[in-house]
Amino acid sequence: MSTTPDPRPAAAPDAAAATARELPIRMLNDRLLVELDADASERRSSAGIVIPATAVVGKRLAWARVRAVGQHVRQVEVGDRVLFDPEDRAEVELDGQTFLLLREKDVHAVAAPRPGGQGTGLYL
Numbered sequence: 520m521s522t523t524p525d526p527r528p529a530a531a532p533d534a535a536a537a538t539a540r541e542l543p544i545r546m547l548n549d550r551l552l553v554e555l556d557a558d559a560s561e562r563r564s565s566a567g568i569v570i571p572a573t574a575v576v577g578k579r580l581a582w583a584r585v586r587a588v589g590q591h592v593r594q595v596e597v598g599d600r601v602l603f604d605p606e607d608r609a610e611v612e613l614d615g616q617t618f619l620l621l622r623e624k625d626v627h628a629v630a631a632p633r634p635g636g637q638g639t640g641l642y643l
Contacts, residue, residue, distance in 0.1 A: 543613060546589040549623040553583035580627060581605040583619060592623050600630035
């Protein structure tokens with residue numbers, strides 16, 4: 520009995536697989552694991568006044584970076600910046616870092632990269 524090599528190319532590790540190895544968690548279904556942007560804590564007004572994160576200014580959405588996705592997530596990928604309502608969130612601590620758990624349907628928008636890879640062009 521002869522063995523023939525598998526004609527399929529070896530799968531290269533992608534970003535999702537690399538992230539899955541880094542984190543001690545695997546997301547299920549339509550769930551996202553996100554990390555809040557560093558600038559989410561406080562912000563400046565157009566006049567230069569610092570507004571702390573505890574200040575209530577209507578309903579303000581937040582940006583976060585996607586770190587892991589479940590197998591049924593269709594429109595969001597690992598590494599995307601997503602816009603969501605911070606009131607609809609669940610927190611989890613992994614390896615001393617705080618992450619948020621979201622459902623894909625709770626994401627309002629995904630930041631689109633600029634042509635040429637020069638950031639997203641978002642000034643929110």
